[in-house]
Amino acid sequence: MTKKIRLIILLSILAICIMSVGGYYLLRYSSSTIEPSIERVIYDGKPSESPLINTSGMTxxxxxxxxxxxxxxxxxxxxxxxxxxxxxxxxxxxxxxxxxxxxxxxxxxxxxxxxxxxHDLQQCADSVIRIYSEYFWSRADYDSIAFHLTNGELMRYTDWRNGKRLVAAENFSTQLKMKGKNESYECFRAYLECVMNYAGTKSLxxxxxxxxxxxxxxxxxxxxxxxxxxxxxxxxxxxxxxxxxxxxxxxxxxxxxxxxxxxxxxxxxxxxxxxxxxxxxxxxxxxxxxxxxxxxxxxxx
Incomplete structure (x- = not known):
């Protein structure tokens, strides 16, 4: 098989992955809707029997x-x-x-x-990733927001905000330029949701x-x-x-x-x-x- 034919086959497979998988994940992780459309009940609080808990404290x-x-x-x-x-x-x-x-x-x-x-994403390792990332975001330290997925792929937030998106199928993954630059918090959260879907305790x-x-x-x-x-x-x-x-x-x-x-x-x-x-x-x-x-x-x- 010539190099040209192998290249054509590889590009065809990649195109199929993008159309069948990439579109789904672009839609799922580009949404600006972060909170579910449900009402959360916030309780007014109750007395504490612990001398170490100040119920009036809000941090x-x-x-x-x-x-x-x-x-x-x-x-x-x-x-x-x-x-x-x-x-x-x-x-x-x-x-x-x-x-x-x-x-x-x-x-x-x-x-x-x-x-x-x-979504059912922010579990144990994901919560740690979220805290680290929110801290870096608050300091505009965007270069430090980068996490490996379980398969070893490194996802950098700076790549995501510049338009790259993850294309994944089984253990195959790559990142392709698919969007324009977006520096919004909503885009940052979409990045985190994508990371949470593919990272976990093993990668952490x-x-x-x-x-x-x-x-x-x-x-x-x-x-x-x-x-x-x-x-x-x-x-x-x-x-x-x-x-x-x-x-x-x-x-x-x-x-x-x-x-x-x-x-x-x-x-x-x-x-x-x-x-x-x-x-x-x-x-x-x-x-x-x-x-x-x-x-x-x-x-x-």
Whole structure:
């Protein structure tokens, strides 16, 4: 077979992929409709029995107080920790809801106000990707918004905003120039939905590196890769005069649902996880994370 014939066959296959698959994903991930067309019920809040929960606080930092004897770690104004601490949260007592508006449960310390999106995409790894990306977006650090898909394809937000779109069929994928430049937030969210559809705990694991538990800080993750695997993210930390640390952890889950702060079942009135506890394990639902499951995405924050 001559090179010319092979090239014609390859181009024909690519054209078929674009027409049969590319059009669908262009439509799905170019929509400006991010929120589903349903009404979400926002509860006014309820009293808390925990001395560490300030029900009038409407950000992570003002809602969850540091334990007695501990002081929150200093956070620079441009840091991820500062960004997460100032994320808006729903009134105390609001339940976790799924992407379709269905109430799931209220077994959590706090629910973030961050929307879920209209599709069953923003699950565990996707929620971590969303937080990282929103942080970079808030700083106009667009070059840092780039994630590998499970098949190894690197999707850069800067390519997407300049008009490239993903064409995927089974394990084949490529990115082609199909749109004009679009710098809108809606286009950014469409990029994230596309990434969420093809990334997961496996790809997030490959993009991260193992760190010792003693180095754990906000933005780092406990991760078990798989299908399904799971990942939770450290979202705050505090320290006492003896240098002992404690952390808050948050997660998304299946189906796509509210990003929420995890309760510590060892002491339900205190959502903080202490370093001495983490040296044994971190139990979240049916998942048991060990110290060796601690990882840092890229070079950290």
């Amino acid at each position: 992570q930092e003002t809602r969850i107080l540091a334990p007695e004897g501990y002081i929150r770690e200093h956070a620079d104004e441009n840091s991820l920790l500062h960004y997460i601490r100032n994320m808006e949260v729903l009134p105390h007592g609001n339940p976790i809801v799924a992407f379709d508006g269905k109430e799931l449960h209220d077994d959590c310390a706090m629910v973030y106000a961050m929307d879920i999106g209209a 694991y490959e993009e991260s590196k193992t760190i010792p538990l003693s180095d754990l800080k906000a933005g780092d993750i406990f991760i078990i890769p798989g299908s399904p695997g799971h990942v939770v993210m450290a979202v705050d930390m505090a320290v006492n005069p003896n240098g002992e640390k404690c952390y808050l952890f948050a997660q998304g889950f299946m189906p796509a649902q509210s990003f929420h702060l995890i309760n510590n079942d060892k002491h339900p009135d205190d959502p903080w996880f202490y370093s001495s506890e983490l040296e044994e394990n971190l139990e979240v639902g049916s998942y048991t994370f060990k110290p060796e499951n601690v990882r840092r995405w890229q070079d950290g924050f």
